[in-house]
Amino acid sequence: MRYLVTGCLGFIGSAFCRYVIRNILGSTIIGVNRNSNQKHLKRLEEVLQNPRFTLVYRDLSKESMVDLLDKTDYVINFAARTHVDYSIKDPYPFLNDNVISVVNMLEAAKKSTTLKMPVKLDGQKKNGEERNREIGNALTEK
Numbered sequence: 001m002r003y004l005v006t007g008c009l010g011f012i013g014s015a016f017c018r019y020v021i022r023n024i025l026g027s028t029i030i031g032v033n034r035n036s037n038q039k040h041l042k043r044l045e046e047v048l049q050n051p052r053f054t055l056v057y058r059d060l061s062k063e064s065m066v067d068l069l070d071k072t073d074y075v076i077n078f079a080a081r082t083h084v085d086y087s088i089k090d091p092y093p094f095l096n097d098n099v100i101s102v103v104n105m106l107e108a109a110k111k112s113t114t115l116k117m118p119v120k121l122d123g124q125k126k127n128g129e130e131r132n133r134e135i136g137n138a139l140t141e142k
């Protein structure tokens with residue numbers, strides 16, 4: 001299974017990458033993140049040297065993902081601008097990272113010849129705990 005994980009340097013995305021490389025044998029990951037926070041590279045220390053993991057720096061609100069999505073079975077989208085209370089003061093960075101990036105990704109997904117389906121994991125409040133468990137089970141069954 002070939003995964004593309006966006007926001008791979010983030011809190012959740014990095015934990016997901018570590019989990020998949022540790023537990024899903026034969027899986028590979030292309031991790032994508034904006035090149036903004038080098039201190040968060042530490043979160044991926046465990047997987048960075050693993051040949052099954054590739055880190056690609058890209059700003060998804062500005063740069064295409066078409067080339068990456070053509071080498072991928074599943075996309076897991078964790079890239080986001082969090083701390084949304086700041087959007088009250090200035091909404092535009094949030095629109096770019098949380099809306100335009102997702103539209104760019106879906107448009108690129110249309111062109112992919114390999115992608116099975118894009119996956120968006122939302123927060124527990126939206127999915128419900130039961131749904132989160134189902135998604136977790138589906139990922140570990142592969």
Ligand SMILES: NC(=O)c1ccc[n+]([C@@H]2O[C@H](COP(=O)([O-])OP(=O)(O)OC[C@H]3O[C@@H](n4cnc5c(N)ncnc54)[C@H](O)[C@@H]3O)[C@@H](O)[C@H]2O)c1
Nearest residue numbers: 007009010011012013033034059060061078079080097123
């Ligand atoms: N942290 C939680 O407890 C939690 C719980 C439930 C759901 N979520 C959701 O999971 C997602 C990720 O949350 P997190 O806590 O890991 O956030 P985070 O801020 O730690 O990570 C987000 C990552 O996305 C990257 N990113 C943002 N915009 C980008 C862009 N345009 N191009 C490339 N990379 C970009 C950031 O650089 C960062 O590394 C969010 O949608 C959040 O709402 C988080």
